[in-house]
Amino acid sequence: MLFTPEINNYDTNSVYGIGCYANAIDAIFNTDKAYDSMDNEIDLGKKRVYVKAGGFQVNVDENGNPVQAFDSNDRIFYQVPGGDDNDKELVKESQSELRIDPISDAVQYNLNIVTSKVGLGHNYYKFKDGQVYVNTDNVISTNSDVYRKMKKQQNIITYAIINLVYAIAELIGITQPFSVSVFYDDTIIEDTEKIQKQAQTEYNMKLISKAQYYRDVYKMKDKEAIAFAKQMNTEIIQETITDGIEAAGDEE
16 A cells, blocks of 8 residues: 655544645645735736815816816726815825735745645745746755655655565466566756766766766666776777776776
């Protein structure tokens, strides 16, 4: 049976875990609320013109018909009490400064809480210019929260997959002993370009052998890396390319 590694703090007597989002529901709603406030801020921050009652006096057009000085249905204009012919400030303009940056900070703050609660760590997502980006500098680290979270999940999934394979083998009548290995794609947490440059630098400085370079960059096993290094040396010699041939002892 496959269990989730999250502790069930909703029902402590349950043998089952809970989803990774279970403890982040409130934070997700708060993030959505902070994002919605952006629209509310724009609506409330519209330009408004406050006109005192004296400013709404009826004028007369060239035909003698009464005409209002302002359209009473216009959303920009708002009538306020007071004002007469002697009032010098019948009209007052008001336009609030939009609080975009503080609201963006609030969205980022709540995003940090969400990602922290689901095991991705702080600053996994970055809210900038109205879009959400993945902060790769925080993801690409074997000491990051997302890496530890992933390993916890992989340990449980690996155990379940291996048991499932053995169960299927038994059902279909396989009696010979065999082993099961589960491999995961770790490219999400590795900067492959950075690893390659680092390995190339170390090889050029003669700090590592070719075989170690292949282990680091191509994730080869020990025997596979040594055999591949020897094969490359042979091909280089055959092509009469000078590239520094490693001794067998260097590879081992």
